[in-house]
Amino acid sequence: MVNYGNTEGEVIFIVRQERLDDAKRERLIEAAIEEFAERGFDAASYNRIIEKSGLSKGSVYYYFENKDSLIATVLDEVCKRFQEVFKSLDLPTAKDEYWSVAWEYHERVIMFLSENPVVAQVMYRISKEDARAANGGSLCGAHRRLVGFMDDLLIRGRELGAVRSDLPIEVLQRVMHAAGEALSSEIVGAYPDTDKDLWRAKFERFMVTMHDLSKRMLTPEEVV
Amino acid sequence: MVNYGNTEGEVIFIVRQERLDDAKRERLIEAAIEEFAERGFDAASYNRIIEKSGLSKGSVYYYFENKDSLIATVLDEVCKRFQEVFKSLDLPTAKDEYWSVAWEYHERVIMFLSENPVVAQVMYRISKEDARAANGGSLCGAHRRLVGFMDDLLIRGRELGAVRSDLPIEVLQRVMHAAGEALSSEIVGAYPDTDKDLWRAKFERFMVTMHDLSKRMLTPEEVV
DNA sequence: ATTCGGTTTGACCGAGCGGTCGAACTATAT
DNA sequence: ATATAGTTCGACCGCTCGGTCAAACCGAAT
Numbered sequence: 001m002v003n004y005g006n007t008e009g010e011v012i013f014i015v016r017q018e019r020l021d022d023a024k025r026e027r028l029i030e031a032a033i034e035e036f037a038e039r040g041f042d043a044a045s046y047n048r049i050i051e052k053s054g055l056s057k058g059s060v061y062y063y064f065e066n067k068d069s070l071i072a073t074v075l076d077e078v079c080k081r082f083q084e085v086f087k088s089l090d091l092p093t094a095k096d097e098y099w100s101v102a103w104e105y106h107e108r109v110i111m112f113l114s115e116n117p118v119v120a121q122v123m124y125r126i127s128k129e130d131a132r133a134a135n136g137g138s139l140c141g142a143h144r145r146l147v148g149f150m151d152d153l154l155i156r157g158r159e160l161g162a163v164r165s166d167l168p169i170e171v172l173q174r175v176m177h178a179a180g181e182a183l184s185s186e187i188v189g190a191y192p193d194t195d196k197d198l199w200r201a202k203f204e205r206f207m208v209t210m211h212d213l214s215k216r217m218l219t220p221e222e223v224v
Numbered sequence: 225m226v227n228y229g230n231t232e233g234e235v236i237f238i239v240r241q242e243r244l245d246d247a248k249r250e251r252l253i254e255a256a257i258e259e260f261a262e263r264g265f266d267a268a269s270y271n272r273i274i275e276k277s278g279l280s281k282g283s284v285y286y287y288f289e290n291k292d293s294l295i296a297t298v299l300d301e302v303c304k305r306f307q308e309v310f311k312s313l314d315l316p317t318a319k320d321e322y323w324s325v326a327w328e329y330h331e332r333v334i335m336f337l338s339e340n341p342v343v344a345q346v347m348y349r350i351s352k353e354d355a356r357a358a359n360g361g362s363l364c365g366a367h368r369r370l371v372g373f374m375d376d377l378l379i380r381g382r383e384l385g386a387v388r389s390d391l392p393i394e395v396l397q398r399v400m401h402a403a404g405e406a407l408s409s410e411i412v413g414a415y416p417d418t419d420k421d422l423w424r425a426k427f428e429r430f431m432v433t434m435h436d437l438s439k440r441m442l443t444p445e446e447v448v
Numbered sequence: 449a450t451t452c453g454g455t456t457t458g459a460c461c462g463a464g465c466g467g468t469c470g471a472a473c474t475a476t477a478t
Numbered sequence: 479a480t481a482t483a484g485t486t487c488g489a490c491c492g493c494t495c496g497g498t499c500a501a502a503c504c505g506a507a508t
Contacts, residue, residue, distance in 0.1 A: 016454090016455095019454085019455095042266075042267055043266055043267070045494080045495070045496090046495080046496060046497085047494075047495070047496075055456090056456060056457050056458070057457080057458070057497090057498095058455090058456055058457050058458070058498090058499085059455075059456055059457075061496095061497070061498080062454095062455070062456075066496075066497075067496065067497090128352055167433060171406070171407065171433070174406035174407075174409070175402075175403050175406045175407065175437065177406070178399075178402030178403055178405065178406045179399050179402060179403065181402065182395070182398035182399045182401070182402045183395065183398075183399065185398070209391060209395070212445075213399065213441060216440040216441055216443075217437060217440055217441065219440075221436075240484090240485095243484085243485095269464080269465070269466090270465080270466060270467085271464075271465070271466075279486090280486060280487045280488065281467090281468095281487075281488065281489095282468090282469085282485085282486055282487050282488070283485075283486055283487075285466095285467070285468080286484095286485065286486075290466075290467075291466065291467090
């Protein structure tokens with residue numbers, strides 16, 4: 001797996017980070033995730049992150065060259081956590097397996113996002129700020145890692161004849177991603193909000209809708 | 225038409241703005257549109273806008289109470305320009321008219337966005353920064369105005385039986401908007417890029433794809 | 449007891465931010 | 479010619495930003 005723009009800086013910082021106490025590292029990264037979730041990467045305040053982490057300014061700058069370096073580290077962390085979700089999910093090997101794997105994928109995604117609302121918000125920020133210039137490199141790479149499984153799934157689906165071939169994978173990817181975001185907005189971030197049954201109902205409605213839309217959008221042209 | 229959070233400030237500024245020279249007003253607004261397009265509303269620099277407009281700081285603050293006030297004015301301006309596009313487009317009155325009107329809508333949208341790339345970028349920023357808190361009011365209102373026609377079209381479509389009724393209009397709206405954005409990304413902003421025929425081809429491909437996806441997503445469940 | 453590399457600290461830096469304000473300018477009425 | 483109201487101007491304000499740095503601290507080796 002390529003390491004997109006992560007920690008490309010001076011070697012000295014890599015050495016130092018290895019020696020960094022785990023507890024401190026976690027406090028810093030958690031503070032950063034919260035800040036990025038709340039404000040996005042651009043508007044995030046490095047000062048505020050440092051303050052929230054409880055470390056001193058000097059210490060943080062001792063381990064991380066600058067704001068971008070910390071961003072890269074956090075992006076890597078977020079990607080790792082998300083990718084972990086699909087480690088045990090195999091791509092379909094036959095056409096009639098496709099939609100059940102897709103269902104499982106959507107289910108795992110939505111559960112992960114619901115159980116990790118703050119991380120979810122960061123992922124949301126990644127796809128929103130993706131296009132911009134400054135952190136473009138890291139963000140773009142992170143975005144690619146996040147949609148990696150979906151990409152592979154679409155490619156496999158096309159090979160198996162379960163997914164239309166008249167549109168580029170990238171277009172399908174974008175539309176699916178956009179639809180998923182639009183649909184999941186009212187479910188993610190409202191996890192066990194007082195009423196667990198209500199959430200479960202919302203969740204199941206989302207799954208049905210997402211599955212329905214996926215099939216409609218992706219099914220090969222000759223079938224419709 | 226409701227005036228969403230626009231120029232709610234002191235009366236004195238309204239009076240002054242009425243007396244403001246048209247040429248100066250346009251220079252300022254155009255500078256602001258460019259800045260907002262490039263950086264978004266949050267990251268936009270009021271100082272930079274003022275500098276670009278050629279006016280002095282004191283003058284601008286004489287006519288606009290603050291940054292938010294100028295943002296509200298620009299939002300209003302952008303909404304007006306976009307809404308102008310549909311003034312001569314009527315909602316369908318029969319089921320078999322629906323898809324031709326939808327086609328016409330998509331065509332006009334994409335033409336407007338292509339011919340006004342900077343304004344398009346601002347509209348893009350509106351929908352991206354929509355969720356956030358600070359300017360939430362104005363941005364949210366502007367967003368509603370921008371998707372107003374699509375909303376009406378969907379509602380009418382449902383009344384005519386051309387659009388599915390099993391999902392809330394708001395969900396359909398979001399998915400359509402997201403799909404449109406995902407699909408149009410490679411065409412908007414690349415208007416007459418050296419090769420006019422190439423762009424025309426891209427445009428026609430977009431129209432076909434958008435229409436296909438719209439039909440797939442919106443068609444009532446019993447038909448599929 | 450001293451030295452020394454790794455680590456921690458917070459005062460400090462220049463830049464840019466949104467916003468203020470008193471002085472100067474201008475045009476019209478008297 | 480003078481008074482008055484509308485307008486223009488840019489120096490200046492307090493604040494936060496990302497980032498620097500000399501001094502202090504600490505624990506292990508000598």
